[in-house]
Amino acid sequence: MNTVTRPRILVVGAGFAGVECVRRLERKLTPEEADVTLVTPFSYQLYLPLLPQVASGVLTPQSIAVSLRRSKKYRTRIIPGGAIGVDIKAKVCVIRTINDEIVNEPYDYIVLSPGSITRTFDIPGLTDHAFGMKTLAEAAYIRDHVITQLDLADASDDPAEKASRLQFVVVGGGYAGTETAACLQKLTHAAVKRYPRLDPGLIKWHLIDIAPKLMPELGDKLGKSAQEILTRRGIDISLGVSIAKAGPEEVTFTDGRVVPTRTLIWTAGVVASPLIATLGAETVRGRLAVTADMNLPGHDGVFALGDAGAVPDEAKGGDAICPPTAQHAMRQGRVVAENVIATLRNQPLKPYVHKDLGLVVDLGGKDAVSKPLGIELRGFPAQVVARGYHWSALRTNVAKVRVATNWTLNALAGDDFVRTGFQARKPATLKDFEYTDSYLSPEQVRDRIEGSGTQEP
Structure with missing residues (x-):
């Protein structure tokens, strides 16, 4: 019997977008309104733009790995692992934990910000x-x-x-x-x-x-x-x-x-996480085709942003999509949190608009x-x-x-x-390093969820 009564918000990825989203959700939601869960292999946010300075020894690794557990008010549950599949109809995310167990995590609302992987080509060696x-x-x-x-x-x-x-x-x-x-x-x-x-x-x-x-x-x-x-x-x-x-x-x-x-x-260059392909939804250059409010059309409660979402750039008229930069990801994270809250409270969503600084x-x-x-x-x-x-x-x-x-x-x-x-x-x-062979196909996701008996609450 399912005893969960509060809506479950699942945020995938602890990059700029995911962390900003979680922080805003924690500030704006009371503990009674929703349970927030974050899926990430590491309990820190990596400040990627300074990575070359770690490689060159100007900065120590710890200085750009910002702990997610330092905050005394942090109440978000962290699942140490990586999402390897999502069934948006059954509202279940399949996760491979860091001890190599595969678990099904049901959700009511999901924010997809799993980041990107290195773009490679079929070059020998x-x-x-x-x-x-x-x-x-x-x-x-x-x-x-x-x-x-x-x-x-x-x-x-x-x-x-x-x-x-x-x-x-x-x-x-x-x-x-x-x-x-x-x-x-x-x-x-x-x-x-x-x-x-x-x-x-x-x-x-x-x-x-x-x-x-x-x-x-x-x-x-x-x-x-x-x-x-x-x-x-x-x-x-x-x-x-x-x-x-x-x-x-x-x-x-x-x-x-x-x-x-x-x-x-x-x-x-980089490409969107292979997780996006497991949804079986429309994509633009590998990123989910979402609206300006970062919602996946036809699926209320499914949001994608950062490297995972092809968010229309309203500051340029909406014809182009926002580049996958840290600057956009941080601001998209705050806006998507507001839109998740608006969905919870049956309020209108707002589009993401930001002019590059x-x-x-x-x-x-x-x-x-x-x-x-x-x-x-x-x-x-x-x-x-x-x-x-x-x-x-x-x-x-x-x-x-x-x-x-x-x-x-x-x-x-x-x-x-x-x-x-x-x-x-x-x-x-x-x-x-990037474990790109870990992800499931859409069919494998459905077979796993149907075979385990996971049902919508």
Whole structure:
């Protein structure tokens, strides 16, 4: 017998959208009005834009992993695991918990914000040999890996091995790839001074992208400025080029060049979580086709946002969809919470409308380009704006203090270039982190729910 009397709100994902939604629900709903449950593999919110600074050692991993359990008023139930299927007719979400059990979680209202996964293509060797930059563990691993390459090159007497260990390839000329290449190049440039046996001239960073421009969203002038900064620092930028084949010790570019390397970092975009495909609903470029109030048409109580929802951009007339940025996700999370509450209380829903505030790109050190409110900035002023924006967006004062302290210490004392070695014995390529083979098909979801006897309350 079902003893649940309060409506059950299930939020999937603890990214920017999911956490903002949960926080607003907790503030606006009384405990008697609804039960709120959050599904997430990790009990923290990851501040993704600062991930390259974790990889380069400017920030510690803990500083950008904002705990969901710090709040004394936090009453949301957290299910440690990942959603692998949703049956919107039966109103059941299938969850794989962190101890590998599969459970059915009934709901009355569901907010889908499971985030995204790295977009890959059918390139030979890519998932076996490339590293990603989507998770905290990947960022920490890449830092260890890069410093390890310097150590191994220093220990080797083989010129060919030295050359391959000291060349690094980053694929993706968007924000993630550009910042990753910029920050890690700063790391190796500073670290090699502590290796007397290594020729600094052997260290080479390659940044490649199939697009004709670097970070086209910045506009021609700022994009060109960013490219000039990176080129001046010795980063080889190749546009209109991608990867044809990846191996353990070399990478073949589509223009025929073969680069000896042990480090291929893949940041060539993202796609919506495979969870979205399990619903069997209409999608736009992999994201659920939702209305401006983020509701799935024909299914009251089903909402999608962030990387999961193709939310019409009403600030641009509604013809385009909102880009999957942190800025939009945070604000969508607050609006979707209001709409869930409005649905509960039989009130009208409101559309999501937000004009983009601008873009910031931190290239490490004093190098940056920013475009706040359409104003183009370069150099130190841009760096102040970039770090000021990220700092203010951190959710807790503890996180702000940690990040500010890390920035200050790094500026004053530099890096110790220490590798932990914790992950050295385990591979950590693209296929090892995102668990894309864990999701069910729509038919498997229905079969599991029907077979377990789960019914609507």
